[in-house]
Amino acid sequence: MSGLISGKKGSRRLLMGNEAIARGALEAGVKVAAGYPGTPSSEIVENLAKVAEAGNLYVEWSTNEKIAMEVAAAASFARLRSICVVKQNGINVASDFLLHLAGSGTRGGMLVIPCDDPGALSSINEGDTRHFARLLEIPLVEPGDFQEAKDMTKWALELSEELQCVIMMRSVTRLSHASGNVTLGDLPVTDVKAEFRHEGFPLDPNEGIITSAPVAFRHSQQQEKLKKATAAFESSPFNTYTGPEKPEVLIVTSSACNLYSREAINILKAEERVGILKLGTTWPLPEKLIENRLQKCDSILVVEEVIPFMEENLKILAQELEPKIGRKIFYGKRDGSIPSVDEMNPDLVIAPLAKLLGIEYQAMSEEYATNAMQKSFFAAPVRDLTFCPGCPHRASFWSINNVLKLDNNRGFVCGDIGCYTMATLPTGFSTLKTLHSMGSGTGVASGFGKLTQFGMNQSVVTVCGDSTFFHSVIPALVNAVHHKSDITLVVLDNSGTAMTGFQSHPGLEVDASGGDAVKLDIESICISMGAVVKKCNPFDFEKTQQLLFELLEIKEGVKVLILEQICALSPEKKAKKNFEMSVDESRCKGESCGCNRLCTRIFRCPGLVWHEESGISRIDEAICAGCGVCSAICPVGAISRKEVAYE
Amino acid sequence: MNKSLQFDPYNLIITGVGGQGNVMASRVLGNMFSMNGYTVTIGETFGASQRGGSVMSHLRISSDACYSPQIAKGQAHLIVALEPTEALRVLANYGNQDVKVLCNNRPIYAVGVISGELNYPEQARIHEWIGELSSQCWFLDATDEALKQMRHPIYGNIILLGALAATETIPIAREDFKSIIADSVPADKLDINMKAYDMGMDMIS
Numbered sequence: 001m002s003g004l005i006s007g008k009k010g011s012r013r014l015l016m017g018n019e020a021i022a023r024g025a026l027e028a029g030v031k032v033a034a035g036y037p038g039t040p041s042s043e044i045v046e047n048l049a050k051v052a053e054a055g056n057l058y059v060e061w062s063t064n065e066k067i068a069m070e071v072a073a074a075a076s077f078a079r080l081r082s083i084c085v086v087k088q089n090g091i092n093v094a095s096d097f098l099l100h101l102a103g104s105g106t107r108g109g110m111l112v113i114p115c116d117d118p119g120a121l122s123s124i125n126e127g128d129t130r131h132f133a134r135l136l137e138i139p140l141v142e143p144g145d146f147q148e149a150k151d152m153t154k155w156a157l158e159l160s161e162e163l164q165c166v167i168m169m170r171s172v173t174r175l176s177h178a179s180g181n182v183t184l185g186d187l188p189v190t191d192v193k194a195e196f197r198h199e200g201f202p203l204d205p206n207e208g209i210i211t212s213a214p215v216a217f218r219h220s221q222q223q224e225k226l227k228k229a230t231a232a233f234e235s236s237p238f239n240t241y242t243g244p245e246k247p248e249v250l251i252v253t254s255s256a257c258n259l260y261s262r263e264a265i266n267i268l269k270a271e272e273r274v275g276i277l278k279l280g281t282t283w284p285l286p287e288k289l290i291e292n293r294l295q296k297c298d299s300i301l302v303v304e305e306v307i308p309f310m311e312e313n314l315k316i317l318a319q320e321l322e323p324k325i326g327r328k329i330f331y332g333k334r335d336g337s338i339p340s341v342d343e344m345n346p347d348l349v350i351a352p353l354a355k356l357l358g359i360e361y362q363a364m365s366e367e368y369a370t371n372a373m374q375k376s377f378f379a380a381p382v383r384d385l386t387f388c389p390g391c392p393h394r395a396s397f398w399s400i401n402n403v404l405k406l407d408n409n410r411g412f413v414c415g416d417i418g419c420y421t422m423a424t425l426p427t428g429f430s431t432l433k434t435l436h437s438m439g440s441g442t443g444v445a446s447g448f449g450k451l452t453q454f455g456m457n458q459s460v461v462t463v464c465g466d467s468t469f470f471h472s473v474i475p476a477l478v479n480a481v482h483h484k485s486d487i488t489l490v491v492l493d494n495s496g497t498a499m500t501g502f503q504s505h506p507g508l509e510v511d512a513s514g515g516d517a518v519k520l521d522i523e524s525i526c527i528s529m530g531a532v533v534k535k536c537n538p539f540d541f542e543k544t545q546q547l548l549f550e551l552l553e554i555k556e557g558v559k560v561l562i563l564e565q566i567c568a569l570s571p572e573k574k575a576k577k578n579f580e581m582s583v584d585e586s587r588c589k590g591e592s593c594g595c596n597r598l599c600t601r602i603f604r605c606p607g608l609v610w611h612e613e614s615g616i617s618r619i620d621e622a623i624c625a626g627c628g629v630c631s632a633i634c635p636v637g638a639i640s641r642k643e644v645a646y647e
Numbered sequence: 648m649n650k651s652l653q654f655d656p657y658n659l660i661i662t663g664v665g666g667q668g669n670v671m672a673s674r675v676l677g678n679m680f681s682m683n684g685y686t687v688t689i690g691e692t693f694g695a696s697q698r699g700g701s702v703m704s705h706l707r708i709s710s711d712a713c714y715s716p717q718i719a720k721g722q723a724h725l726i727v728a729l730e731p732t733e734a735l736r737v738l739a740n741y742g743n744q745d746v747k748v749l750c751n752n753r754p755i756y757a758v759g760v761i762s763g764e765l766n767y768p769e770q771a772r773i774h775e776w777i778g779e780l781s782s783q784c785w786f787l788d789a790t791d792e793a794l795k796q797m798r799h800p801i802y803g804n805i806i807l808l809g810a811l812a813a814t815e816t817i818p819i820a821r822e823d824f825k826s827i828i829a830d831s832v833p834a835d836k837l838d839i840n841m842k843a844y845d846m847g848m849d850m851i852s
């Protein structure tokens with residue numbers, strides 16, 4: 001991004017929410033940032049990594065989220081400011097450490113920043129991390145627009161340092177990945193020295209040891225901190241009210257829903273009738289501020305995404321306050337006014353609000369809507385996700401799928417998270433049969449591999465990416481080797497954390513900021529564990545299939561096949577064709593071939609298209625990445641490839 | 648050229664298929680307005696849908712306030728489609744009688760079309776339908792020209808931005824484009840981008 005560090009105080013930039021958070025961290029003088037890549041969170045660490053040298057920061061892509069949290073915590077213990085950034089799942093991974101960190105307290109200001117993905121736009125869950133704040137008993141704050149994303153980062157870091165307690169600042173896809181104008185603040189000139197003090201009285205928060213025991217003592221200290229946080233929240237600049245003094249309906253909202261709510265009021269022209277209490281501090285709730293607002297209105301519409309987190313907390317408060325403020329009627333997720341799954345948008349606020357206000361609202365004329373719907377139905381059916389043209393995963397799953405069919409014992413593949421998740425879809429020949437969290441393919445396979453005792457004789461295969469291998473496959477592999485589980489792991493090594501934009505990982509020679517790092521070799525790791533290991537290029541179908549077949553034949557223990565081929569989108573490879581491809585029109589027999597249009601109907605690389613009029617396949621040169629793989633698919637050799645020479 | 652916005656906020660949707668460069672186009676356009684003092688909000692689809700799914704960028708351009716990163720149903724003023732059938736998909740959700748459409752002709756076939764399970768409509772039908780669902784529309788062979796003249800499909804997006812300027816639907820200036828693009832591409836790529844932009848301008852008459 002332009003100007004993350006050069007941007008002057010007072011200048012105004014169009015920033016992505018994640019860039020705004022990164023800038024906020026710099027304005028707060030953050031020294032250490034750690035994370036594990038995951039959409040929609042990755043750009044925060046990525047942008048800080050870019051300016052690490054200029055800004056004298058330490059930034060790392062940690063092996064997994066728990067370690068990222070520990071790395072950031074160490075900085076805080078040494079009295080530096082730090083942030084740890086993850087996507088929603090990452091909080092699950094880090095939660096064990098976080099629970100203890102919440103109890104032990106911190107020193108330098110520390111934020112944990114989960115970016116949630118309501119609607120699962122780029123996830124296979126829509127987990128809500130806000131619950132963790134309550135579970136862990138740590139303060140929770142949520143920016144409501146782009147300027148706040150920057151300003152709140154700084155404010156929350158200062159508060160964390162004052163309270164000596166980690167604070168959770170939650171973002172969501174529609175803030176993290178949306179962009180808006182932000183006015184920049186000052187970048188501090190800091191010259192802090194890292195120092196871990198541990199020689200004082202053990203219970204001293206600044207000089208003693210850092211741990212969550214003795215539990216009752218530390219836990220009560222933690223709750224004191226929460227009370228202080230609540231007091232600070234009462235006057236937080238991030239809790240705002242806009243609307244008439246006594247509105248007919250009071251919307252209580254936070255995060256991106258703040259923008260949807262504003263839009264809904266605007267579209268319904270209900271500015272004189274509806275008020276918005278936008279909360280930037282969402283747990284614990286600022287009770288006095290809320291009491292003051294609830295007092296003035298009896299109909300409350302709670303607008304939030306995923307679980308009714310604010311709604312439930314507000315209801316508890318309203319119940320306690322009832323003798324003072326009277327009975328309130330709440331509308332939200334529990335009564336169905338707001339949907340309980342999927343992400344929100346302005347229309348989903350307009351609907352319940354219009355109903356409460358007795359306004360008739362129609363987004364489009366009936367006639368236009370029907371007409372447009374019909375046309376789009378015919379012309380634009382849903383686009384299935386596909387592997388990119390030239391993607392090594394298509395080639396890998398082509399081979400895995402073929403071998404499993406040949407093996408003929410109803411073998412199956414357990415998968416996990418990465419681009420290869422799409423192998424549940426036709427683009428990966430529907431090869432994946434179980435799919436859960438990072439590294440879970442190997443763990444689940446390890447379990448399947450022990451079921452021979454109960455008569456199971458299907459081949460058990462699992463796949464993982466290179467980054468995932470380090471993230472959480474290693475312990476599962478240890479488990480499988482140790483217990484002699486009969487499984488075959490295929491490592492789809494595409495040299496980077498491809499799904500999220502090529503972040504570095506322990507298998508590469510570079511770190512987050514492009515500096516030198518020690519590369520760990522997946523092959524040697526697997527060999528040292530005692531697995532049988534083979535390696536090849538997935539673009540070589542014959543060899544891949546032969547090796548995989550051989551491995552499946554070995555009936556006991558863990559086998560590993562490493563398929564190495566760099567991602568088609570990687571900066572090194574992008575827009576560089578290795579082969580100029582063409583379909584020989586005289587050879588392609590089209591429908592009469594008997595191959596049943598293997599290339600376009602089954603292999604389905606978007607670079608190959610079926611040309612209706614001429615009745616043969618063609619290469620779409622705008623799309624083809626020139627990987628050359630499909631030439632091996634055609635049974636009559638009609639797809640030819642010519643190597644492209646580059647200087 | 649019309650110097651002010653016809654609506655405030657002006658709601659523009661750029662749509663296409665993952666991998667076509669939606670985000671790049673929306674960023675360039677957003678920055679052009681932002682540098683002129685407008686308040687811009689952009690909502691994007693990133694992540695999984697970047698792998699061949701339908702993608703959209705919602706741009707809200709306003710003289711004062713920050714708006715929702717998602718436009719409400721039926722509220723689009725202008726749709727720029729990098730892929731023709733995506734224009735129809737967007738019209739079904741965000742269109743209205745007054746909406747305008749600028750559309751690239753080059754189809755990107757969904758896997759279902761490649762595999763022969765689905766049909767891709769003929770260009771004439773698509774033009775007719777988009778015409779019916781908008782108050783004004785422009786079609787151009789941006790990708791084809793980019794492939795021919797610049798030997799890379801990505802310049803199709805720049806051609807579209809040039810064409811967008813020529814439609815005079817929203818106030819964009821060549822110099823602004825130049826200064827923004829100069830900031831985001833290597834120096835030796837500036838000329839080819841400007842050439843694409845100018846080509847796009849000439850394609851709208």
Ligand code: SF4
Binds near residue numbers: 391607626629630631
């Ligand atoms: S060479 Fe074949 S498989 Fe590779 S990208 Fe081009 S069309 Fe797809």
